[in-house]
Structure formats: structure tokens, C-alpha cells
Amino acid sequence: MERRFGELNPPQRLLMGPGPSNVDPRILRAMATPVIGHLDPAFLSIMDETMGWLREVYETRNHHTVPISATGSAGVEAMMVNLLEPGDDVVVGIIGYFGQRMADVASRTGANVRVIEAPLGEAIPPERFEEELRRKPAKLVALVHAETSTGAEQEIAPVAEIAHRYGALIAIDCVTSLGGMPVRVDEWGVDAAASCSQKCLGAPPGLSPVTFSPRAMEVITGRKSKCQSWYLDVNLLFAYWGDGKANNRVFHHTGPITMIYAMREALRIALEEGLEARYARHRKAHEAFAAGLEAMGLTLFTKGKRLPMLNVINIPEGIDDLAVRRRLLEQNIEISGGFGPLAGRVWRVGLMGVNANPAPVITLLGALEQALVEQGYRCERGAAVAAARAVYKQST
Amino acid sequence: MERRFGELNPPQRLLMGPGPSNVDPRILRAMATPVIGHLDPAFLSIMDETMGWLREVYETRNHHTVPISATGSAGVEAMMVNLLEPGDDVVVGIIGYFGQRMADVASRTGANVRVIEAPLGEAIPPERFEEELRRKPAKLVALVHAETSTGAEQEIAPVAEIAHRYGALIAIDCVTSLGGMPVRVDEWGVDAAASCSQKCLGAPPGLSPVTFSPRAMEVITGRKSKCQSWYLDVNLLFAYWGDGKANNRVFHHTGPITMIYAMREALRIALEEGLEARYARHRKAHEAFAAGLEAMGLTLFTKGKRLPMLNVINIPEGIDDLAVRRRLLEQNIEISGGFGPLAGRVWRVGLMGVNANPAPVITLLGALEQALVEQGYRCERGAAVAAARAVYKQST
Incomplete structure (x- = not known):
């Protein structure tokens, strides 16, 4: 073998940054499991199981709960491009870098983005969302639950209550929080949430677990225009993952089998612990x-x-x-x-x-x-x- | 342990469908390698090495050659959303399902999509692209090199020559061909190409290797509007992977470390074989x-x-x-x-x-x-x- 094709040999690190975190050896072993086809009946069972366990971790009964086949940022983008159409109004809460990014992502849909900001290290008082929505309604309120750039938690339940009172949906980035602190989707009344695989769930980066409420799905299936992303189009995605009604699965993209093995093992570890x-x-x-x-x-x-x-x-x-x-x-x-x-x-x-x-x-x-x-x-x-x-x- | 949290235990299949194919055990072992940070100097070296080897497999000197952090379909979408802006003209060659999909993806950019079709099982004679471009110029010609739904090869070099003669760029879907038959990006004059990890490269599904020519990058950096996808925005992506000039890497999304380990090992195996x-x-x-x-x-x-x-x-x-x-x-x-x-x-x-x-x-x-x-x-x-x-x- 030529010297230029060296063996993979990265250092062994203790990963105490904002993620990826160290991966449980059980998950690494699961990733060495031989691959099967993305439409294999055995894989469809694994998908159903993964969806079920992900609902438990999200504390939701939302059928539409899956790991999206890309990293956490893509899950946040999936919420924006599916829930927003050109000309829609969205209020984005910004308490750090990831809120700013959400506003950027939202602006690329052609929506009218209105932002509410708080100083770095703080959260936005819920009543500021009420003031903004009273001033002018919006289709969506989007905010970051756990702001990785500042370490601040934004309380979600009161904002969700306000959003719904003013006829808006609420979407949250819980990339950093899921699996490490409560993300009570149903209890809080969250309509869409997106997270990642590599933080508190402890799998490698590569997937973005998302969940959409029936109310959110109604908005998505009733869109006037096609979703601007084919890859992240939730209507197509759930034709593959299953819409909860028909039993057939329609090919969308090729599921990332090994990463889904990893996600399944990560969820299993989380639920075994409780x-x-x-x-x-x-x-x-x-x-x-x-x-x-x-x-x-x-x-x-x-x-x-x-x-x-x-x-x-x-x-x-x-x-x-x-x-x-x-x-x-x-x-x-x-x-x-x-x-x-x-x-x-x-x-x-x-x-x-x-x-x-x-x-x-x-x-x-x-x-x-x-x-x-x-x-x-x-x-x-x-x-x-x-x-x-x-x-x-x-x-x- | 409760019975409902069963061990992952899929059947061992011989995968002779259109992909995923069976994964070389060396690649599965590489995926059990402990994860390191996406900005770790050791990981940046692995990224550089992966880019270099991917250039060899694509037979290109294009700096802008990376695995995108999502499956093959997302790579195809990345070509469309970066190269096209609303109102642009694109000619899409359709010889099967994946050409149709490319037209669907292109239409979601707001571009004016013109299609050229051939009967299923055949390819499009290159002169039909010439007729179409003579009739009306276009910014981009997009077509599928290896149509997975019909088993037909579409010859690329003559179409690339025509496209360039009429001032158009050419983008190809080589999801099925890369690593199993020549995809001679530079020799053929291809401006953008997208493939996948799970077919002839033999890694699990989850990544989409793409390459962009300097001519394509000039168009992308000179866009009038922001790319409609933040996640697939090539300008942001290469701030992380390196633009070939500055030495610093700017965080974009968290790289899917383990899948990149797999891609590196897959490329290494391909290049060792020759x-x-x-x-x-x-x-x-x-x-x-x-x-x-x-x-x-x-x-x-x-x-x-x-x-x-x-x-x-x-x-x-x-x-x-x-x-x-x-x-x-x-x-x-x-x-x-x-x-x-x-x-x-x-x-x-x-x-x-x-x-x-x-x-x-x-x-x-x-x-x-x-x-x-x-x-x-x-x-x-x-x-x-x-x-x-x-x-x-x-x-x-």
C-alpha cells in the first residue's frame, strides 16, 4: 500500500465543547452493523421503532416525528421552508447566534421576517412576543430554546400560549436541549421542533430529529406553493417515513441507514436510562x-x-x-x-x-x-x- | 432492560438493488472510530485529505470538491439552488425518473425549466441540446449521467461541448456512476457534478460528493440573490471546508464526522485499487x-x-x-x-x-x-x- 493512503487514526479526545460530544461505545458498535436496503421490510420496522422512540424523547404524540437525513441546521431549515411561503409574516426571537441564523434561514423563504432581540446571555420576556403580535399578526413565531452561543434558556411554554392566542404557530430550535433537559412538545404546545444527533442524544452528528404537530401539518399540506426545497419537503418525506394512514412507503431519498442505526441506539440508551x-x-x-x-x-x-x-x-x-x-x-x-x-x-x-x-x-x-x-x-x-x-x- | 428496547439486529442481506450496496467491512470498522470535533485540527486534516482523494475520484483539479452533509438527492439540489436564480433558463435532459426529479428540483428555484426527453431506456442525442440552445440560450444544462431507473448512460462530453459553445454551464447527476465507471469531470468539461456515498463508492448512504468548476464558482459567488437554501449554500459551505485561499475555517454546520470517516475510507479503498x-x-x-x-x-x-x-x-x-x-x-x-x-x-x-x-x-x-x-x-x-x-x- 502506498504511504499516501494512511490509516484513519484520529486522536482520542474528551469532547467538552458544544458538540459533537463523545459517543457512547454502544452507538459506535451499532454503526458497524451491516447495511440493509432503505425499503427492506426489516428497515421499515426500524424506522417505525425509531419514530416511536423519538416521540417519547420529544414527549409528543405527533405522528410526524422523524430524524431528517442531514445535520441539525437542516432540521431548522426544514421547519422554515415548510411552514413559510413568500409574503408570510414570521416573528423570530434572537438571543444569540443561532437565533440570528434562524432569521437568515427564514428570510431566504421570501417571508417577512420581524425580529425580537434580547442582550446576549439573556432571554426574551414572553410579553414582548405578545406586544409584537398585537401590533401585527404573524403566521409563525420561531425561537431558540437553548442558545448554544450564550448558554441561555428561553422558556417556551408561555411564548407558545401567546403565539396560539394570536393565531400563530410556534417552531423551536432545541438542537442543544433535546435529551439533556425537558423538551415537552405537547405540554408546551409546540408546533414544530428541530434538534440534532450529536449533543445530548450522544450520537455522531448527521441527523436532525424533527417533529410537527397536526396543526403544523395542516398548514404544510395546505400550502399554496411547493416547498422551495425538494430534499426537505415534509410532504414527500412522510410519504417515505409513513403518513400514519396508508401502509405503503414511497421512495423519496435513500435513508442514511447507518446514521439511523446510531439514532435508534441513542434513543434506546436515553429511554433505558429514563x-x-x-x-x-x-x-x-x-x-x-x-x-x-x-x-x-x-x-x-x-x-x-x-x-x-x-x-x-x-x-x-x-x-x-x-x-x-x-x-x-x-x-x-x-x-x-x-x-x-x-x-x-x-x-x-x-x-x-x-x-x-x-x-x-x-x-x-x-x-x-x-x-x-x-x-x-x-x-x-x-x-x-x-x-x-x-x-x-x-x-x- | 425492558423487552421493548430490543437490540439492533437486522438481517444480513446481499444488496443487489440500486443501492445502498453492501459496505466494505473496512468502512464499517472506520465508522466505529471515536468522534472528534468538527473544528479539531486533526479533523481539518482529515477534511483536506478527503477533498484531495475525492478530486482524484472525480478526475478533477476543482478545489471546490467536497462531500455534502446529506444524501445524493441533496447534492443534486445543491447544484440547482446554487447555480440557478429566479428567472434563469435551464435545460434539463430527462431519460427517466431522476431526470424528472432534477426538473422538479430546478423548478423550485423559480428558474424557467425547459426539458428535453428521450424514451425510457434510451439517451438523448447531443444534437437535441444544440437545437434547443440555438433556439434560445440558457444559463445551465443539467442532465443525468447514469439513469438508475432505466439503466441507460447519457454521454456527457459532447453535451458539455455544446453547452459551453452556447455559453451555458453543465451540471450532471452522477449518483450511480461515480466510482464504478469514468466520471472525467475535467476532461469532459463538467461544471458541477453530484453523487452519493452508497453506490459504487460502497459506503453507507448519507453523503453527497459534489464538485464545482472555477467557472461554476464564479457564477455562484456573483449571484444577485442569496441562495434559497442556507444549508446547501456553497459560499457558506466552503468557508468551512476551506476556499483554497484563506487558511481559516469558519463554522457553518457541524460536519457529520463519522460519515466523513466512512467516505475517507471508501475513497482510500477506491484509490488503492486504482x-x-x-x-x-x-x-x-x-x-x-x-x-x-x-x-x-x-x-x-x-x-x-x-x-x-x-x-x-x-x-x-x-x-x-x-x-x-x-x-x-x-x-x-x-x-x-x-x-x-x-x-x-x-x-x-x-x-x-x-x-x-x-x-x-x-x-x-x-x-x-x-x-x-x-x-x-x-x-x-x-x-x-x-x-x-x-x-x-x-x-x-
Whole structure:
């Protein structure tokens, strides 16, 4: 064999950025399962099972609940291009980069995009949606549940109630939250939601689980114009995944078999653990990590409700962002920097899936302390790890 | 563990439909490799390597050559939504289902779609493109190189020459051909091409390798309007994959790490074998299979140039399509039926990647003969397998 065709041999990293997170070995093994055809009766059963389990994770009875065959961003785009037509009005809530992106995606449908913004690190008070809709109705309210760029949670239920009261649908980006904290689609009254495979569900990136309420599907099947994307056209997609009525499946695109194996295994792991236990585990990891940061004298950037799985840390005065992250990477630990206006000002640390556990939390705290001390940062050595351990010793 | 969360345990199939084909075990093993971050320096190297190898398989020097993070259909859509703007003229060649689909996808851009059709099983004579462009110019000529629904090859080089002579770009769907027969992007003068991972490249479905010529990129970077798809926006995509000039990578979407591991291994296997040897192996498998069919008294549907990797067989009078396919599936062999007007009239047999080899060809011929005989079909028992073996005994 020629030398230029080297063996795949990436480093083994502890992935504590905003995702991908480390993948459970059970999921990696599932991906080595031989491929079968996308219309094989055995695969159609796997699809049905995956849809069923995904409904459980989304806490919904929506039939139209599937992993879209592309990454999380495509799922968000699928919501926009299916629910919006040229000239429609949409109100987009922006509390960070991913809300801005949603507005960009929405604007490409020819819809009239109206935005409501909050300062970085905060959420939008629900009443601002009411003011906006009272001023002028809209077909859709779209917002980010868990803003990965700032670590802030946007409460959904009150916004959904307002949206419905003013005759609008509500679509949420829950890319970062699904599987790590409640995303109660039916209880909150969410009409469309999109997430990803590689954060709290703990599979590799590549799929975007979405769900559409009957009300959303009514709007989609009643569109005046064809969906601008053939690939993301939900009407065609559910001819393949099954519309819940007819028993036949019509070919749309070739399903990404191996990624669906991975998603199935990820959902299986989540449901075996139990959703509430899984949420509690993510919450506990956040509490332990936050206690460790505090003991180290570090502060969290996020002012509003903080996401358990995405911790945004203020970089202390005089500390070199890149030098710290480089040092951590030398130890095979990945954390992430800030986005746009927050670049150089914050670090973003993910505690997702298998990494929402004592070993990763404590490993990172120890390594971060060491890296900071090397840069001249002063803190009580060992206090961070001790504080995190103390949280884990408390009964849950 | 509750019984409802059963272990993933699909049957082991011989996949001889139009794809997915069976996946080389080396690729399945590569997919069990631990995931790293999509902006990890180690992953950026893997991306560069993958781009380089993909250029070799596409026989192009186009910098802008990457696997898009979705299945083959999305790659075809990416060509249309990036190259076309509302009001543009596009001429689409239709010789089967996938040409029709291309016209549908193109129409969703707001472009003026003009189609040229040929009867099923044939290709379009190049001069018909010349007549059409002489009548009225167009920005783009789009056509399918290897039509999976009919098994026909559409010659590309003469159409590319005509398109350029009339000032048009040319985009091709080579979903079925790439890796199994020559797709000589630079030699033929192709401006954009899109393929898939699960046919002759032999990886699981999930990625769409695309390439764009400098001329195509000039059109794309000079667009008057934003690309209607954020996810497939080539300008944003190459900010992540690298534009060939600046050294920095800008986050777009989270790359599907594991699928890119699979693509890298698939390309590595193809290049280790050598492209011309790989094309010859697919050609030989087709010759052996066709000789076997002939010895069994079966005929091929395709009238024009036949694709080696996709064999479309006329179902003999009095034979029940579904009963034969069901019987084969009982033996864990998958072949495919016909599409639309060809449903019930033909079978489609793929000889792709690892299945373009003696064992799968002979296994299928033997099983097909048995299934036909059970239905009352009369032929000389064993003749098909003997004929295929004879082809393999000839020197290549």
C-alpha cells in the first residue's frame, strides 16, 4: 500500500465543547452493523421503532416525528421552508447566534421576517412576543430554546400560549436541549421542533430529529406553493417515513441507514436510562461543574436561566483564550471559544450525554485549573475538584 | 432492560438493488472510530485529505470538491439552488425518473425549466441540446449521467461541448456512476457534478460528493440573490471546508464526522485499487451477469448504452414480479423492482462496489434461476452460472 493512503487514526479526545460530544461505545458498535436496503421490510420496522422512540424523547404524540437525513441546521431549515411561503409574516426571537441564523434561514423563504432581540446571555420576556403580535399578526413565531452561543434558556411554554392566542404557530430550535433537559412538545404546545444527533442524544452528528404537530401539518399540506426545497419537503418525506394512514412507503431519498442505526441506539440508551433521570444527571453535572468554577474564582457569563449542558465561562482578565485551549487540547480535552462578539471573551463547555458524569467534569476542572495557573492565574489548588466532588456526594 | 428496547439486529442481506450496496467491512470498522470535533485540527486534516482523494475520484483539479452533509438527492439540489436564480433558463435532459426529479428540483428555484426527453431506456442525442440552445440560450444544462431507473448512460462530453459553445454551464447527476465507471469531470468539461456515498463508492448512504468548476464558482459567488437554501449554500459551505485561499475555517454546520470517516475510507479503498481497475471490475461483473441472463433467456431493457453497475431486466411474460423478489429476499438477496411506468415490467440489479465481483454475480444468477423455475419458467438449469463463470475465466 502506498504511504499516501494512511490509516484513519484520529486522536482520542474528551469532547467538552458544544458538540459533537463523545459517543457512547454502544452507538459506535451499532454503526458497524451491516447495511440493509432503505425499503427492506426489516428497515421499515426500524424506522417505525425509531419514530416511536423519538416521540417519547420529544414527549409528543405527533405522528410526524422523524430524524431528517442531514445535520441539525437542516432540521431548522426544514421547519422554515415548510411552514413559510413568500409574503408570510414570521416573528423570530434572537438571543444569540443561532437565533440570528434562524432569521437568515427564514428570510431566504421570501417571508417577512420581524425580529425580537434580547442582550446576549439573556432571554426574551414572553410579553414582548405578545406586544409584537398585537401590533401585527404573524403566521409563525420561531425561537431558540437553548442558545448554544450564550448558554441561555428561553422558556417556551408561555411564548407558545401567546403565539396560539394570536393565531400563530410556534417552531423551536432545541438542537442543544433535546435529551439533556425537558423538551415537552405537547405540554408546551409546540408546533414544530428541530434538534440534532450529536449533543445530548450522544450520537455522531448527521441527523436532525424533527417533529410537527397536526396543526403544523395542516398548514404544510395546505400550502399554496411547493416547498422551495425538494430534499426537505415534509410532504414527500412522510410519504417515505409513513403518513400514519396508508401502509405503503414511497421512495423519496435513500435513508442514511447507518446514521439511523446510531439514532435508534441513542434513543434506546436515553429511554433505558429514563428521561427524568437523564435530565437530573445533566443538571447534576452542571451543578458540580459550576461549583468547581466558583471555587476556582471563575464566573458564568449567562445572566438568565442557565442551560445545564452548555456552560459559558467568562475568561478572566489577562488570560490568553487560545493558549488555554491549546494546552487542554494537548491533553486531548476539547472546549470551545466564543462566537462573534463573544470571541476571546468566553469559553463554552458542554456537559452532554456520556460527559454529563463525574469523571469528565472532574477531569476538565483539574486540567482547566492547571492551564490557568500556568498562565499566572491565582486560585486555591484543588478547590475546584473538591467542590465538584462535594456536589456529587450530596443526595440527588 | 425492558423487552421493548430490543437490540439492533437486522438481517444480513446481499444488496443487489440500486443501492445502498453492501459496505466494505473496512468502512464499517472506520465508522466505529471515536468522534472528534468538527473544528479539531486533526479533523481539518482529515477534511483536506478527503477533498484531495475525492478530486482524484472525480478526475478533477476543482478545489471546490467536497462531500455534502446529506444524501445524493441533496447534492443534486445543491447544484440547482446554487447555480440557478429566479428567472434563469435551464435545460434539463430527462431519460427517466431522476431526470424528472432534477426538473422538479430546478423548478423550485423559480428558474424557467425547459426539458428535453428521450424514451425510457434510451439517451438523448447531443444534437437535441444544440437545437434547443440555438433556439434560445440558457444559463445551465443539467442532465443525468447514469439513469438508475432505466439503466441507460447519457454521454456527457459532447453535451458539455455544446453547452459551453452556447455559453451555458453543465451540471450532471452522477449518483450511480461515480466510482464504478469514468466520471472525467475535467476532461469532459463538467461544471458541477453530484453523487452519493452508497453506490459504487460502497459506503453507507448519507453523503453527497459534489464538485464545482472555477467557472461554476464564479457564477455562484456573483449571484444577485442569496441562495434559497442556507444549508446547501456553497459560499457558506466552503468557508468551512476551506476556499483554497484563506487558511481559516469558519463554522457553518457541524460536519457529520463519522460519515466523513466512512467516505475517507471508501475513497482510500477506491484509490488503492486504482480507478481504471475498478471501472474494469464493474464492467466485467456486468458482462458476466449479462451473459448469465442471456443463457437463462432473459433480456435487458436498456436499448442505448448500458450502465455496468445497474442492470435493468425485462420480467418474462407470466412471471410474478413480487413473488420472485420475495423468494430472493427469503434467501437474504435484495434486488429492486421498476419505477413508475416500469413497475412490474422490470427488475433492477446493482453490481456496485464489493458486489461487482464473481461471488455475488454467481450467487444472484443461481438464486434468480431457481426462483424463476419455481414459477414455471423454463430454461436450461445451470446455464446462467456457467456462462458467467466463462466470462470470468476469459482474460480481462
